[in-house]
Amino acid sequence: MAETTQRKWHVFPSKDELSVAMAKYTAHLSEKFCKEKGIFTVVLSGGGLIDWLCKLLEAPYKDSIEWSKWHVFWVDERVCSYEDPDSNYKLAMDGFLSKVGIPNENIHAIDKHYAADGDAEHCAALYEECLRNLVKEKILPLCPSGKYPQFDLQLLGMGPDGHMASLFPGHPQINVKDKWVTHITDSPKLPPKRITFTLPVINSALYNLMAVCDDHTEQCQRSIAEIFKHNNLALPSAHLTARVETMWYLDKEVASLL
Numbered sequence: 001m002a003e004t005t006q007r008k009w010h011v012f013p014s015k016d017e018l019s020v021a022m023a024k025y026t027a028h029l030s031e032k033f034c035k036e037k038g039i040f041t042v043v044l045s046g047g048g049l050i051d052w053l054c055k056l057l058e059a060p061y062k063d064s065i066e067w068s069k070w071h072v073f074w075v076d077e078r079v080c081s082y083e084d085p086d087s088n089y090k091l092a093m094d095g096f097l098s099k100v101g102i103p104n105e106n107i108h109a110i111d112k113h114y115a116a117d118g119d120a121e122h123c124a125a126l127y128e129e130c131l132r133n134l135v136k137e138k139i140l141p142l143c144p145s146g147k148y149p150q151f152d153l154q155l156l157g158m159g160p161d162g163h164m165a166s167l168f169p170g171h172p173q174i175n176v177k178d179k180w181v182t183h184i185t186d187s188p189k190l191p192p193k194r195i196t197f198t199l200p201v202i203n204s205a206l207y208n209l210m211a212v213c214d215d216h217t218e219q220c221q222r223s224i225a226e227i228f229k230h231n232n233l234a235l236p237s238a239h240l241t242a243r244v245e246t247m248w249y250l251d252k253e254v255a256s257l258l
């Protein structure tokens with residue numbers, strides 16, 4: 001298997017078509033991994049993504065996906081209480097996870113108490129410990145180098161400034177390699193305290209699907225052009241790769257400068 005993969009992309013006429021394709025992509029991988037190993041490890045992000053996953057809540061997916069075999073994680077999380085509207089956990093629970101049959105113990109969220117206390121450093125350390133325990137329990141494998149966990153599928157989003165997860169342009173977290181999960185306390189996008197997977201963990205996933213949709217600002221269109229035309233590595237999302245497939249789903253306005 002190659003170390004990294006070439007970026008592939010599809011441009012969709014609208015959010016609706018993009019959501020249909022995301023559901024198909026996710027359901028196909030769910031079936032493949034559930035059949036091969038009895039488990040499907042899926043990493044979610046926040047932002048618009050949960051809305052774009054809505055087609056998974058409809059026929060034929062809602063009743064055919066083996067939800068009980070899913071293990072769910074977050075690529076980044078805002079350090080705030082589970083009830084806070086900023087929480088990526090709350091967003092996913094309200095809009096998606098509460099509507100499907102994933103066992104509670106398979107939903108691996110940020111530590112509730114340290115999150116409510118706003119302690120970003122401890123939240124990152126505890127989330128890394130949670131991942132390490134799942135490696136010991138053989139729920140999560142390690143990637144071939146043995147250094148990082150290897151998820152089956154990550155569903156990612158990009159901010160208009162080119163950030164992915166909570167790796168922001170010009171911030172040092174993008175360079176962290178000696179941890180699986182790190183933290184930021186001065187995020188340029190609010191809220192300021194967050195935890196995030198590090199880049200080598202993100203890029204160790206087997207499949208990475210990045211969706212950019214609905215943000216029709218010039219900044220977002222320019223970031224996409226910088227990534228696709230110039231591979232501008234100042235933008236964290238330009239670093240995205242995966243072990244099997246790195247797929248970008250864009251809507252046509254977002255891709256208008258390509």
Ligand SMILES: O=C1O[C@H](COP(=O)(O)O)[C@@H](O)[C@H](O)[C@H]1O
Binds near residue numbers: 156160
């Ligand atoms: O703050 C965040 O932003 C990114 C992008 O979100 P979007 O609102 O531009 O769709 C998201 O992927 C990340 O999980 C989130 O914490």
